[in-house]
Amino acid sequence: MQDSDVSYLLSEKGPIAKLVPGFAARQQQQEMAERVAAALEDGNHLIAEAGTGTGKTFAYLVPALMSQSKVLISTGTKNLQDQLFHKDLPIVSKALAVPATVAILKGRANYLCLHRLDLAEQEGQFRTPEIAHSIIDIRAWATQTRSGDIAEMSSISEEDLIWASVTSTSDNCLGSDCSYFDSCHLVEARRQAQAADIVVINHHLLFADMMLREDGFADLLPQADAIIVDEAHQLPEVASSFFGESISGNQLLELARDCESEYLAEVNEDPNFVRIASVLQKLTKDLRLSFGTEQRREAWQSIAHDKEFKKAILAVAEQLEKLQRQLTPLAERSKGLESCYERCVELSSRFTRLTTDVPEDHIHWFETHRRSFTLHITPFDISEIFHSQMQTMDVAWIFTSATLTVADSFEHYKKRLGIETDNTAIWDSPFDYGKQAVMYVPESLPDPTDPDYTEAVVAKALPIIEACQGGVFFLFTSHKALQQAADLLDSELSVPLMVQGDKPRDVLLSEFRHYGNAVLLGTSSFWEGVDVRGEALTCVIIDKLPFASPGDPVLKARIDTMRKQGGNPFIDFQLPTAVITLKQGAGRLIRDVNDRGVLMLCDPRLITKSYGKIFIDSLPAMMKTRNQEKVEGFLRIKSA
Numbered sequence: 001m002q003d004s005d006v007s008y009l010l011s012e013k014g015p016i017a018k019l020v021p022g023f024a025a026r027q028q029q030q031e032m033a034e035r036v037a038a039a040l041e042d043g044n045h046l047i048a049e050a051g052t053g054t055g056k057t058f059a060y061l062v063p064a065l066m067s068q069s070k071v072l073i074s075t076g077t078k079n080l081q082d083q084l085f086h087k088d089l090p091i092v093s094k095a096l097a098v099p100a101t102v103a104i105l106k107g108r109a110n111y112l113c114l115h116r117l118d119l120a121e122q123e124g125q126f127r128t129p130e131i132a133h134s135i136i137d138i139r140a141w142a143t144q145t146r147s148g149d150i151a152e153m154s155s156i157s158e159e160d161l162i163w164a165s166v167t168s169t170s171d172n173c174l175g176s177d178c179s180y181f182d183s184c185h186l187v188e189a190r191r192q193a194q195a196a197d198i199v200v201i202n203h204h205l206l207f208a209d210m211m212l213r214e215d216g217f218a219d220l221l222p223q224a225d226a227i228i229v230d231e232a233h234q235l236p237e238v239a240s241s242f243f244g245e246s247i248s249g250n251q252l253l254e255l256a257r258d259c260e261s262e263y264l265a266e267v268n269e270d271p272n273f274v275r276i277a278s279v280l281q282k283l284t285k286d287l288r289l290s291f292g293t294e295q296r297r298e299a300w301q302s303i304a305h306d307k308e309f310k311k312a313i314l315a316v317a318e319q320l321e322k323l324q325r326q327l328t329p330l331a332e333r334s335k336g337l338e339s340c341y342e343r344c345v346e347l348s349s350r351f352t353r354l355t356t357d358v359p360e361d362h363i364h365w366f367e368t369h370r371r372s373f374t375l376h377i378t379p380f381d382i383s384e385i386f387h388s389q390m391q392t393m394d395v396a397w398i399f400t401s402a403t404l405t406v407a408d409s410f411e412h413y414k415k416r417l418g419i420e421t422d423n424t425a426i427w428d429s430p431f432d433y434g435k436q437a438v439m440y441v442p443e444s445l446p447d448p449t450d451p452d453y454t455e456a457v458v459a460k461a462l463p464i465i466e467a468c469q470g471g472v473f474f475l476f477t478s479h480k481a482l483q484q485a486a487d488l489l490d491s492e493l494s495v496p497l498m499v500q501g502d503k504p505r506d507v508l509l510s511e512f513r514h515y516g517n518a519v520l521l522g523t524s525s526f527w528e529g530v531d532v533r534g535e536a537l538t539c540v541i542i543d544k545l546p547f548a549s550p551g552d553p554v555l556k557a558r559i560d561t562m563r564k565q566g567g568n569p570f571i572d573f574q575l576p577t578a579v580i581t582l583k584q585g586a587g588r589l590i591r592d593v594n595d596r597g598v599l600m601l602c603d604p605r606l607i608t609k610s611y612g613k614i615f616i617d618s619l620p621a622m623m624k625t626r627n628q629e630k631v632e633g634f635l636r637i638k639s640a
Contacts, residue, residue, distance in 0.1 A: 006033040009062050015095040016058065028427035029055040035425055036398055037063035040226050045397045045421040047413065049404040051429030051620065052587050056400050057084070060228050061092045064198060065100050069225035072199050074206045076231030077529055078106060082151060085200045103196035105189050107205050112138070112148040113168040114180040119261045120165045134162045148185025157504060171251065171343040172258050177335040203234060207242035210389045224395055232399035233580055236382070236416040243385045244362070244378035247350050249284050252316070255343055256280040259323065262336035273326055280319045287312040291368045299553040300364035313355050320348040365553035378554055380561050387418030403583040407614055412576035431590050433620040440600045440631045441607060448544050448603060454481045457543050457602045458488045464539060464600055467632045470495035470517030471538035475527055475585050477546050482521050495519060500526060512536060528584040533592040540589045541600040545615060546581040547574055575611055579618050586619050598631055
């Protein structure tokens with residue numbers, strides 16, 4: 001495949017332009033496609049930053065389909081997976097008329113487990129009528145679905161807790177011993193992935209496969225010639241979680257419930273067994289309470305020496321041992337009980353590892369949720385591990401995102417992942433930011449540490465919101481600031497006010513587009529992966545530079561370690577990470593060649609601190625002002 005071939009396919013006379021209404025040929029897209037094609041041809045690595053509007057999806061799909069290679073495409077979210085598989089790939093495949101086969105593969109929690117559905121029905125003890133109705137609806141859907149992908153059931157949210165009861169985990173899956181193995185949706189999805197030329201996965205699945213390889217199990221994903229990583233800026237954080245170890249209260253509760261269900265279904269001789277499983281559930285809930293009622297994310301040492309906490313840890317550990325002893329003779333009675341025994345052994349061992357001393361090169365921490373908790377061990381540095389995995393897999397790796405560089409340098413990204421390649425490229429957005437957007441840094445704001453800062457930000461934002469007549473994303477770096485701003489704005493706006501958490505994210509976005517003049521307040525999940533084009537979004541307001549909280553246990557440990565090693569954690573880690581996050585948030589504003597709008601950055605440190613220039617220089621070149629009247633004038637012109 002020649003570079004000119006790829007360029008032609010994406011040209012104004014090419015097959016994609018003929019098939020896709022409104023397709024515009026872009027030089028940046030063609031150049032990126034050429035570089036991707038070369039990397040696939042030569043088996044090389046490539047790191048590519050492509051600004052918003054480049055069309056990077058088609059820029060890697062065209063050469064991937066034309067390469068006649070086995071290619072894995074890893075995305076950041078399930079929504080992006082679905083868009084690639086159901087929308088983008090069919091369009092490109094049809095335009096190119098290539099015979100490549102395509103498959104989508106998600107994590108096992110996305111596929112209905114018929115065995116678990118049976119257990120849920122047999123148990124028959126539903127907490128609410130709604131749960132009972134959901135089980136009936138899922139059973140009806142189970143007789144019709146071919147894929148078993150829970151995303152098909154729009155009537156039940158993918159976040160609904162009911163799915164945990166009717167999907168499997170690696171802990172409770174019976175594998176080839178399951179009576180439904182021949183009709184298992186997950187097994188079928190994996191078979192299709194093994195046979196396909198192009199397989200769409202997500203980052204979590206990619207790293208799950210890496211961990212299985214490391215543990216000596218069979219490969220979860222098919223052998224590939226190349227791996228294309230879209231939304232690659234997310235990779236370091238996902239890698240950190242997967243290369244560590246964790247255990248959650250929910251895993252312990254599920255173990256106890258599954259033991260009880262399997263025992264009642266297969267044996268049901270000794271009520272003492274059910275009591276032991278029930279006590280494990282109670283002690284797990286007691287352990288959650290021993291952390292305190294508030295939601296926390298802290299270093300292990302902050303609570304490790306508390307007497308009541310130590311008692312709760314010991315009680316859970318001892319109950320796991322009791323359950324394991326009870327399961328030992330029962331394991332041979334059924335495959336379900338054998339699986340419960342193996343899970344109990346593994347979770348008991350992991351619980352011990354996560355509640356005692358950990359290796360010095362790891363971070364020991366915990367986080368609590370409303371009803372559960374998670375214990376973590378996270379490696380300080382995942383660069384050597386990821387580099388080793390890249391070497392082991394020996395395929396062409398292509399990393400792409402709109403936000404990978406800091407001041408036009410990939411060094412921060414390469415260092416975090418241990419990527420050793422100089423084959424990099426940057427394509428600026430084809431949008432004319434100079435005409436389409438204004439960056440506004442308001443004057444006279446207090447320091448972000450001031451207790452009245454959020455109130456001052458809202459006061460500065462109100463005139464801009466009024467001038468926009470709605471159509472605003474108001475992005476925050478903390479939930480506390482978001483809630484404070486929501487309270488302040490509640491009685492001040494004449495346009496709809498929408499707040500993250502009131503409804504699921506997809507519902508909020510759908511309603512935001514529908515209203516066309518709403519103000520949506522959001523935190524981290526709205527900083528990226530959100531695409532609102534046209535008049536519905538006129539302004540993005542960001543309250544502070546997105547530095548991670550210095551109280552975060554993982555960040556704090558990383559900072560301490562870097563200092564001990566003689567590094568500068570602010571310059572080497574905190575600043576570049578914040579720059580990439582700001583680029584993501586700012587990228588919500590201009591999503592189309594016809595979009596116009598205002599990027600309002602409220603943090604005075606952009607002006608008062610020397611590092612402020614690094615943030616500004618990393619954003620697309622647009623008109624800049626500190627004058628509110630000029631912003632209002634720009635918005636009047638836009639409205640006209």
